[in-house]
Amino acid sequence: MDGVVTENKDFMSKIRPHLELINAAVSGVLILLGWYLLTAKEESRAIPVIFILAYAIGGYYKAKEGFFETFKQRRLNVELLMILAAIGSAVIGYWMEGAILIFIFGLSGALETYTMNKSHKEISALMNLQPEEAVRILDDMEETVSVKMLRVGDLLLVKPGERIPTDGKIIEGVSAIDEAAITGESIPVTRGPGDEVYASTVNLRGSLKIEMTKASDETLFSKIIALVQNAQSEKSPSQQTIEKYEGPYVSVVLISVVLMMFLPRVLLQWTFEESFYRAMVLLVVASPCALVASVTPATLAAIANGAKNGILFKGGVHLENLSKIKAVAFDKTGTLTKGKPEVTDVVLCSHVDREDFLVKIGDIERYSTHPLAGAVVSYVKKETEKTFEGVISEMEDIAGFGVKARMDGMLYKMGNRAFVDGEQGKPFMLDTVDKLAHEGKTVIYVRDEKEFLGIIALKDVVREDAILAVEALHKLGIKSVMLTGDHEKTAEAIARETGIDVYVAGCLPEKKADEIKRLEETLGKVAMVGDGINDAPALATATVGISMGEGSDVAMETADVVLMKNYLPRIADTVRLSKRMNRIVKQNMLFSVLVILTLIASNFLQQVNLPIGVVFHEGSTLLVILNGLRLLKN
Structure with missing residues (x-):
């Protein structure tokens, strides 16, 4: 009996992420069945029942989301608007059109959920890499314990083929370590006594004795997971702007729909049936579904893309700001140099x-x-x-x-x-x-x-990749600046060797922050790249702070973006990803607004009927979501 219960739980856990898509598919099948019965021109009491089921199943998740958000935040939203539009379609006898509206709206919601799940998949893949047990050496005896039971200073044994359970320092042994989980670098690196190793990396060859240096919840790997999780929940400025005006816009649409029911009868001598019909069409075509879906899927897809390539963003706002960067300021020691x-x-x-x-x-x-x-x-x-x-x-x-x-x-x-x-x-x-x-x-x-x-x-x-990074930024039209505490001759030599445009020598930590402010006044938005504790003030001051993955904990916590693989040309990649995301978001928003305005105008001119309005409006929503999903690929 227990086996059956376990199998049922496993089955439900597998299909739960796909329930929204399954509901939309079932709704689509019911619509096809209802359409077949209608075209057969046979009177059937089953037709209304079939369409009601299509409404209930296809619109369940969106209706739940709409009502929940309305009561929780005390403001109207686009989900509620679409439910009202579908009900209005049914009231005037357009059962199938209302069902199609619900189906496409549900499908677009399923695609948004897919995007979210795709970005969550990056975290799930990371979480699965975390070892749950470790072999601890105590009084020359080996014991297998939970990672949560380990304490800083414990001596651990890691055998060939095993994942390293926590951050630590090698006490004994030499081995090749696969650090792809941390840096994204597929080539193993050799580590020996005195070298640091990180949780969730793989010991490929020899046995290692490691002294634990960080608690399990403070390891570099756990910080990576936290960064990605926080990034998914933080909204970009574009998304915040759309959400800010979503409620007032929905209110304006609802008022316009009520006016549409009565004013044309007085001003244009339309019949009540025609006025009510046009009001329902307006309710459908004026809904900002596509506009609302213009930003979130694209942002989540870009964050997932970055995580896959070892670029961790702490939120959509930082990803969006990167496209506006006019200059990148580099720390010298440990960033431009080894x-x-x-x-x-x-x-x-x-x-x-x-x-x-x-x-x-x-x-x-x-x-x-x-x-x-x-x-x-x-x-x-x-x-x-x-x-x-x-x-x-x-x-x-x-x-x-x-x-x-x-x-x-x-x-x-x-x-x-x-x-x-x-x-x-x-x-x-x-x-x-x-x-x-x-x-x-x-x-x-x-x-x-x-x-x-x-x-x-x-x-x-000078790091070999520093020259490549500066060249890549110059190709994007971005100036490069070096801030260093070294004396003039050293700073001049490093700037000349790397191709840096401007350098400032003799910079103390507080002066670096002042220089960032000065650069932003003269050039515009500035990104700061650093790896040390002394870079933290400048990282916090810059429009976007970028930390090296092997940098200090303070630098990683202060920065807005973390490059897990210490490969400086990735900075240009982040800017390109940001520009690409903003370009797609602008495409989506412009397309959405044009479709809405065109359909509203066509409705006033009585040139669009409800079925056409449903197809074009919801079709535009699907298109902007699919356009955003392109960011999942490099």
């Missing part, structure tokens, strides 16, 4: 052996706490196979200057020119240093106690 300095040049005196030099500086820098030391050590490891084996003594880090140490009895100094050069004589490699500085690179001087040995140049390297 955010980690890399060694780009090593220039040595002619008598210095390169490999011996690299091993010595690597040996010293691995004990240094200077921010650039790690970049130097990484470079040395990559460039030479020799191991570090010097004996280091008298190690001293001097903040803001450099490091000095004695190795195998020889004193070495590395750092800026003032620290290394001291009073030893003329500046070292002046022309080369000026050239490197012009390229926005930081120069480290190296010498021993006898002489200068060489210089090392480092730079926060």
